[in-house]
Amino acid sequence: MTVRLLAFTQKGMELARRLAAELSGEAARCGEGCTLDAWTADAFANADALVYVGAAGIAVRAVAPYAGNKASDPAVVAVDECGRFAVPLLSGHLGGANRLARRIGAVCGALPVITTATDANGAFAVDEWAVRQGCCVLDVPRIKRVSAKILAGGMAVLRSPWPVAGTPPAGVAADGGAFDFELTVHSADAGALRLVPRIAVLGVGCRRGIGQQAMEEAFAALLAQSGLCAEAFYKVCSIDLKRDEPGLRAFCAAHGFAFETFSAAQLAAVEGRFSSSGFVQSVTGVDNVCERSAVLGSGGTLYCKKQAGGGVTMAAAMAPFAPDWRWQDE
Template structure:
């Protein structure tokens, strides 16, 4: 998490520096060295994962108000009074991690974390905070309130999980006996009206002809997702053979999705254990019988989830990193 601290007085600046030692981040004082409140907030809202204002909450609220857009994209915002008595998360408490950050700040300076989200106030399961702790993407954030609302009203909430979840199931949650009954689902393949939480564990293995455009790769990826019914948001990285490391289309495709892409030699790909879809043609060109499956499995250090899919001269496969979710939804 990248953090940025802004103080308004010398006392606040001293506290900000103290906090930054334990919870590293940039430190600035409003009005010094050309730092203005509006410009600082505008810049940090884009570039930082968390903004910590050391001063009055009203100043922070006015500074961030023009930039607030969505709970899925807004950074965490925490306000700490300059005496270090209270740490108050005021934006993105769950998905952005502001509640956890407020608790961490409180532990450093002895403050009281003032947590106002309803699920926390009542001590019940928070599905969005759980998703964040399990490294999952929330596909339909507007459905979070439906799950939380049922729990707050004392109603049962039913879930579906395509992965075993360790630990004790939180109070109020029950395993759905049919997919249609689920209020939320932990899955790579979203269907129905549940709140879908998609683990960010996928590595996309890619093979392609020389000169393949980013548009062709995009179309092939869309067809791949449709073929298997899985959420594109599950993918966090891409992998291929080193012969493709200078392919403009491949690099542009990965950059457009924000994926790091790693390249491996034929020898490295041949060394990957397992059964893969062989191609004599690919073997003759690259020196290895399969690129997409082997590259995905090697980079994920996991297992093949969806095998080779061919479309318009592009081959794709999905491997998943090891994933062991548990029922914790707050930092210990």
């Protein structure tokens, strides 16, 4: 998490520096090389969390023009300069503001002032659980439906193809027929809140000089054929011959995918049954790039075999995923 802190007084700056050291953040003082508006605009666009060391009202007015929705807004926390209270103001669960407030409290003794309904009632927060399990939340408005059911004393049911370790929290049941939320890597919408673990790795082989648009078209074709949703992917893998391929790098950057490459020898050593091409062998030194790189990069199993078209080959593999019922930091 990229954390930026802004203080307004010398006393506040001392606390901001202390917090920055503990949170691996960056502290600044308003009026010393930055203004409130300029700092907020830049931090809101480029940081995961904004911490205002000063009055909560200042923070509220500063971020108000930039607040969009809970799915994309960064965490915003206000801490008084005496370090007595840490108040999450924006993105308490998905953005991690509640969690950050607790971390701040652990550093300086501030009391986290948590006002989200599930936290206030000691109830399970499905969106915070999703973040804790490394999932992307689709259908964000449906979070409210799940939380309301739990807060009203009902039972929210999870559907998951993966076993969830531990005991479900109060108000939650696993795999009990009709479901309210699900763990899934598929794009199909059953009307429930979808939580997508980011465990899919895209293996890519391509003709030299291929453009980003060809990559996008191949990816769209793979999603359509496999039924996977784009949000499940977190990394692209290929052979080291493609390390500096501009179209491939642009594709990764556009989607926020990590990019990892392997040598032909590393790929050839991957165990499994893969599509084989003599032409690919003659050019790269290994009989298959996309399937082997996906499996090697994921540490898991092949999910979607090689698809070819437009000078691009793609395959998908799934990393191991072992969810549990923990939803807050210990």
